[in-house]
Amino acid sequence: MEFTIVGAGMAGAFLALSLGRQGHVVTVYDRRPDPRGATVAVTSMNLGLSRRGLAALDRLGLSEEVTRLVVPMRGRLLHNVDAGPRFSPYGDGGILAIQRQDLSALLVDAACREPGVRFVFETRCTGLDRDRPSATFEGPDGRSFEVRPDVVVGADGAFSAVRRFMHHELRAEFSQSYLEWGWRELHIPAAADGNHRMADDVFHLWPRGDTMMFAHPNRDGSFTCSCVLPFHGPDGFDSLRTPSDVEALFRREFPDVLALVPGLGEAFLRRPTFNLVTVSTAPWTYEGKVALIGDACHAVYPFLAQGMNSAFEDALELTDSLARHPTDPAAALARYYARRKPNTDALAAMSHRNFAELRDTVRSPAVRLERACDTLLEKVLRHRWMPLHAMVTNTTIPYLQAQHRASRQHRILKVLGAAALSAGAVAVGRRLRR
Amino acid sequence: MEFTIVGAGMAGAFLALSLGRQGHVVTVYDRRPDPRGATVAVTSMNLGLSRRGLAALDRLGLSEEVTRLVVPMRGRLLHNVDAGPRFSPYGDGGILAIQRQDLSALLVDAACREPGVRFVFETRCTGLDRDRPSATFEGPDGRSFEVRPDVVVGADGAFSAVRRFMHHELRAEFSQSYLEWGWRELHIPAAADGNHRMADDVFHLWPRGDTMMFAHPNRDGSFTCSCVLPFHGPDGFDSLRTPSDVEALFRREFPDVLALVPGLGEAFLRRPTFNLVTVSTAPWTYEGKVALIGDACHAVYPFLAQGMNSAFEDALELTDSLARHPTDPAAALARYYARRKPNTDALAAMSHRNFAELRDTVRSPAVRLERACDTLLEKVLRHRWMPLHAMVTNTTIPYLQAQHRASRQHRILKVLGAAALSAGAVAVGRRLRR
Numbered sequence: 001m002e003f004t005i006v007g008a009g010m011a012g013a014f015l016a017l018s019l020g021r022q023g024h025v026v027t028v029y030d031r032r033p034d035p036r037g038a039t040v041a042v043t044s045m046n047l048g049l050s051r052r053g054l055a056a057l058d059r060l061g062l063s064e065e066v067t068r069l070v071v072p073m074r075g076r077l078l079h080n081v082d083a084g085p086r087f088s089p090y091g092d093g094g095i096l097a098i099q100r101q102d103l104s105a106l107l108v109d110a111a112c113r114e115p116g117v118r119f120v121f122e123t124r125c126t127g128l129d130r131d132r133p134s135a136t137f138e139g140p141d142g143r144s145f146e147v148r149p150d151v152v153v154g155a156d157g158a159f160s161a162v163r164r165f166m167h168h169e170l171r172a173e174f175s176q177s178y179l180e181w182g183w184r185e186l187h188i189p190a191a192a193d194g195n196h197r198m199a200d201d202v203f204h205l206w207p208r209g210d211t212m213m214f215a216h217p218n219r220d221g222s223f224t225c226s227c228v229l230p231f232h233g234p235d236g237f238d239s240l241r242t243p244s245d246v247e248a249l250f251r252r253e254f255p256d257v258l259a260l261v262p263g264l265g266e267a268f269l270r271r272p273t274f275n276l277v278t279v280s281t282a283p284w285t286y287e288g289k290v291a292l293i294g295d296a297c298h299a300v301y302p303f304l305a306q307g308m309n310s311a312f313e314d315a316l317e318l319t320d321s322l323a324r325h326p327t328d329p330a331a332a333l334a335r336y337y338a339r340r341k342p343n344t345d346a347l348a349a350m351s352h353r354n355f356a357e358l359r360d361t362v363r364s365p366a367v368r369l370e371r372a373c374d375t376l377l378e379k380v381l382r383h384r385w386m387p388l389h390a391m392v393t394n395t396t397i398p399y400l401q402a403q404h405r406a407s408r409q410h411r412i413l414k415v416l417g418a419a420a421l422s423a424g425a426v427a428v429g430r431r432l433r434r
Numbered sequence: 435m436e437f438t439i440v441g442a443g444m445a446g447a448f449l450a451l452s453l454g455r456q457g458h459v460v461t462v463y464d465r466r467p468d469p470r471g472a473t474v475a476v477t478s479m480n481l482g483l484s485r486r487g488l489a490a491l492d493r494l495g496l497s498e499e500v501t502r503l504v505v506p507m508r509g510r511l512l513h514n515v516d517a518g519p520r521f522s523p524y525g526d527g528g529i530l531a532i533q534r535q536d537l538s539a540l541l542v543d544a545a546c547r548e549p550g551v552r553f554v555f556e557t558r559c560t561g562l563d564r565d566r567p568s569a570t571f572e573g574p575d576g577r578s579f580e581v582r583p584d585v586v587v588g589a590d591g592a593f594s595a596v597r598r599f600m601h602h603e604l605r606a607e608f609s610q611s612y613l614e615w616g617w618r619e620l621h622i623p624a625a626a627d628g629n630h631r632m633a634d635d636v637f638h639l640w641p642r643g644d645t646m647m648f649a650h651p652n653r654d655g656s657f658t659c660s661c662v663l664p665f666h667g668p669d670g671f672d673s674l675r676t677p678s679d680v681e682a683l684f685r686r687e688f689p690d691v692l693a694l695v696p697g698l699g700e701a702f703l704r705r706p707t708f709n710l711v712t713v714s715t716a717p718w719t720y721e722g723k724v725a726l727i728g729d730a731c732h733a734v735y736p737f738l739a740q741g742m743n744s745a746f747e748d749a750l751e752l753t754d755s756l757a758r759h760p761t762d763p764a765a766a767l768a769r770y771y772a773r774r775k776p777n778t779d780a781l782a783a784m785s786h787r788n789f790a791e792l793r794d795t796v797r798s799p800a801v802r803l804e805r806a807c808d809t810l811l812e813k814v815l816r817h818r819w820m821p822l823h824a825m826v827t828n829t830t831i832p833y834l835q836a837q838h839r840a841s842r843q844h845r846i847l848k849v850l851g852a853a854a855l856s857a858g859a860v861a862v863g864r865r866l867r868r
Contacts, residue, residue, distance in 0.1 A: 171665075171709055175609030231605075275605055 001322070001329065002149040004029070004135055006125045006162050010047075011294030011311035012155030013107035013119075017060055018319040020114030027147070028117070029137055031124040035104040045183065045226045046216035047103060048073075048203070048305035049096040050393040056312035062110060069103065070096035071217045077202040079256060087202065092394045095203060095305065097216040099224070103308075128152060128165035133289040135162075151329055152290045153318075155311075158279050160296035166286050179276040179301065179355070182237060183228045186213075186268060188260045190221025197260050198223065207358055208253045211235050215257075225257065227268070228276075237273050276301055280348060284337045288329030291336065293318060298344035300351040303358055304392055310347055310399070314340055346403040350388065385409065435756070435763070438463070438569050438583040440559045440596050444481075445728030445745035446589030447541035451494055452753040454548030461581070462551070463571055465558040469538040479617065479660045480650040481537060482507075482637070482739035483530040484827040490746035496544060503537065504530035505651045511636040513690060521636065526828045529637060529739065531650040533658070562586060562599035567723040569596075585763055586724045587752075589745075592713050594730035600720050613710040613735065613789070616671060617662045620647075620702060622694045624655025631694050632657065641792055642687045645669050649691075659691065661702070662710075671707050710735055712782060718771045722763030725770065727752060732778035734785040737792055738826055744781055744833070748774055780837040784822065819843065 001024050005012045008030035016026045032038075049057075049070060057063050073096070075089035111117045120137075126144065127136040134148045154162025158176075167174065191197050196217055198204060204215040204223070210230055215223040230236040235253075240246050243265025250258040258264055279299040284292045294311035318336045325332040388406035391397050397405075435458050439446045442464035450460045466472075483491075483504060491497050507530070509523035545551045554571075560578065561570040568582045588596025592610075601608065625631050630651055632638060638649035638657070644664055649657040664670040669687075674680050677699025684692040692698055713733040718726045728745035752770045759766040822840035825831050831839075 171612035171711075173611050175611075177607050177609075178605035277605075 001025070001151065003027070003151050003153060004147050004149040005153045005155050006030075006135065007154065007156035007160075007294075007296070008032070008035070008108060008119055008121070009155065009157065009294070010104065010107065010308045011296075011315060012153070013104065013111055014056070014060075014312050015153065015155060015293060015315035015318065016117050016119075017107060017111040017114065018315050019322075020111055020117035021060065022319060022323060023116065024322075025116040026111075026114075026118075027149070028111070028119045029123045029125060030119070030121050032121065034108070034119070034121045035101060036108060039101065045185075045302045045305075046214070046224050047098050047100050047308055048216070049098050049103075050305065050309055051093055052306075052396050053309035053312050054093075054096070055396050056309075056316055059316060060110070062106070065106060065110070066098070066103070067096075069106065069219070070098045071219055072096050072201060073203045073217070074201050075203070076205050077199060079204060079206045079254075081208070081253070081255075090203075090393060091390050095393060097203075097218070099218060125156065125161050128162060128290070130166050130286045130290050133286075151288065151333075154290070154292045154296045155294050156296055158277050158295045158299035160292065162290065163281065163292055163296050166290045166292070167281070170286075173280070173282040175281070176277055176279050178278075180232070181228050181230050182273045182275055183226045184237075184268060184271040184273055186225040186227055186257075186261060186264070186271070188215065188223040188225060188257065189262075194221045196221050196223065198256075205358075206254050206257070209359060211249075211253055212358065213254055213257065227254075231273075240269070243269060278348060278352065280345070282341065284341065285333040288331070288333055291318060291333050298348060300344075300348045301355050302351075303355045304347070304351045304389075306347055306351065306392060306399075310344060314344075343399040346400040347392075350392065350399070350403055350406075354389075435459070435585065436583040437461070437585050437587060438581050439587045439589055440464075440569065441588065441590035441594075441728075441730070442466070442469070442542060442553055442555070443589065443591065443728070444538065444541065444742045445730075445749060446587070447538065447545055448490070448494075448746050449587060449589060449727060449749035449752065450551050450553075451541060451545040451548065452749050453756075454545055454551035455494065456753060456757060457550065458756075459550040460545075460548075460552075461583070462545075462553045463557045463559060464553070464555050466555065468542070468553070468555045469535060470542060473535065479619075479736045479739075480648070480658050481532050481534050481742055482650070483532050483537075484739065484743055485527055486740075486830050487743035487746050488527075488530070489830050490743075490750055493750060494544070496540070499540060499544070500532070500537070501530075503540065503653070504532045505653055506530050506635060507637045507651070508635055509637070510639050511633060513638060513640045513688070515642070515687065515689075524637075524827060525824050529827060531637070531652070533652060559590065559595050562596060562724070564600050564720045564724050567720075585722065585767075588724070588726040588730045589728050590730055592711050592729045592733035594726065596724065597715065597726055597730050600724045600726070601715070604720075607714070607716040609715070610711055610713050612712075614666070615662050615664050616707045616709055617660050618671075618702060618705045618707055620659040620661055620691075620695060620698070620705070622649065622657040622659060622691065623696075628655045630655050630657065632690075639792075640688050640691070643793060645683075645687055646792065647688055647691065661688075665707075674703070677703060712786065714779070714782060716775065718775065719767040722765075722767055725752060725767050732782060734778075734782045735789050736785075737789045738781070738785045738823075740781055740785065740826060740833075744778060748778075777833040780834040781826075784826065784833070784837055784840075788823075 003019055003024055003026045005016055005026060005028040008028045012028050016028045019026050054063055057066050072094050074094040075087055078086045080086065108119060112119065122140040123137045125135055126138050132148060133152050134146050135152050136144055136146045138144050152162065154160045154166065156162055188197060200217040206213040211228065213225055213227045215225040217223055232238050235249055240249065246265040246268045247258060250264060261267060277299055278301055279295070281297055284297045293314040295307060300307060317340050321332040321336040322329070324335065388402065391402035391405065392399070437453055437458055437460045439450055439460060439462040442462045446462050450462045453460050488497055491500050506528050508528040509521055512520045512522070514520065542553060546553065556574040557571045559569055560572050566582060567586050568580050569586050570578055570580045572578050586596065588594045588600065590596055622631060634651045640647040645662065647659055647661045649659040651657055666672050669683055674683065680699040680702045681692060684698060695701060711733055712735055713729070715731055718731040727748040729741060734741060751774050755766040755770040756763070758769065822836060825836035825839065826833070
């Protein structure tokens, strides 16, 4: 079959490769330049490749190639303001830090090795006729042209044009929601000897309640940081107008980082601020003719680091569904949607909740206590108890199943907590009666 | 101040009148033709004017003029399949049925009597610069022009163009959701002697679970019916392909109506099907320059009949806020939004719940029982207990307050129910022990 994919990001390039391997003919269009030449613009936080993503790359025989590009992170290191840093391991496998541009170039390269796959860059999708189906594009010379594949796939991100065209005047469910927090990227350069200036095998996390920061190690000795602040309020982006405003905030909240980035104030103010959006929509497909994958149909808050990992799962499920119904694309697309939608809905809910937890880790004793119990039970009940984060990150358990299991565990913790409280109350009562 | 209002429907025309009375200069643009000449296209169900809407019209001195156009409905008449019809009164005031075209023409006429107000029809809004602010339009001759008022108001309905332009690349919350049910209008003509063929002073309701129908009496002896069916399934619009399919459904579910509409099958199939959409968004305003009112910012399911009534309340709140901050439109618009948003959010939630209740009235003994208790307590506790529907329809209690009070009452009913159950259990227990 013949496919047109709009968007050559992680989702689109991976899908092109996956479909190409099945012998399909695929053309991928992207309005941006070729990632193998140009510098890829920052559009999302650092990439964290976890078990699911790695399993997907492995299925396409890429895990070895990818391994050469990653920096493994075996756990997270919490940087506290008062006490020293605290380490908590990720468990099996950990998470692999990888730079967007590296992985993007690798995927495009690998896809281009398939005889049926080609990429067309700097070419924007300007229209879709979902019934034929056909799509129109405008190339770098300003000229328009039309293509007529069997299926058009929108892999064009949270603000997907394909989605908008596909849903036009249909009874489509759609919601978008933004956090009152945004983020900016910061760069911690390598030391003079080329080494990392902090531990290079962990995910660095500075949770501070209303503000927080993360850092991923890069292969060149540097770190890429994501600094998450509210838009408004005393520590908000709005209030940081001069380099000394920025430095005052860092001195108070992230003093160790301030020492590592020369000219931090100016560097911070030069960077653009990014939003944190979540998008949910239905349906994802139109007959056997149009489909959406990745952020185009389920953009989530990035704090569980599952955006790319879930997009790879989408692509494999779509490919598998087409293989299962080789002559019936409508049945294939329906199967793909039915199997993925409940899982990415669960991912969205978990990502939302995870943000609140990350924020409150530092403040709420209840959250800290539950985390501690979770980790303890994991050790005691090995394989029969697994914290949510571990199920999402270290396994390929479908998201929905992970969510159900986590909420069962949560209920057990609550019952245990209540039992502990009543036992305590009984003990106190006995003591008083004596 | 100078205002541009996009949309001359109920919300826009009423706001123009309200602002005109305060001495503002207002131009209203609408892409449709003048409702005083043309036949107004059906875009929503029959209008039900309840206490809030009437109070708003009264504030502008229109209640007497309007009263000449209405047909009062003093309660609702439930048409059962097996038993005879059952009447339940609305209480104080009731609801007034009014035809959209009549009220629309009246409002435009009244607004035009204000020296500062004018209407421009068949002219489409094609753009908005929210910062200047300015808006561009395309007239019936195809020529474009730009206007530069102090404030642009989007009163252009659930699919508002002003909203889309205003929110472009802002962190705007937006969600739209559709019911799996749609509706078609049907007309029951007057009898040969010009009289109504059913009771003319009630709201007729045929609740059947998955399908339902309503009818409003018109002044000319006819009725306008809204027939609500699922899109899919055995009784869905999709399955009704021939006149005899339609008549079979009516014979089973709405036999009394079948007898009153000659050629019902053909008439039904000729009508378009309308969707039922709910829209929620934030923010509604941009600085002191752009504002949304009515369906453009809070389209709700129509089953509580509050769409127009709540739009009138929006318009009065916006006018009052401008009067309170005559030299500071930013403060005025912020006040308007802060006061209306919680109330229309409550309305949306209540409208959603009301649909489920309407559907299940016929099936669920629990819903029926709660309704009966509600009505009984209203009689016993007069003024201290009021069913939700009565608060929404017969009062001007803000929606949020109505919602809170109703959920308090709902909790009391549950406690009473539990108490009654336990009392029953105790009684049974005693009897068994004897």
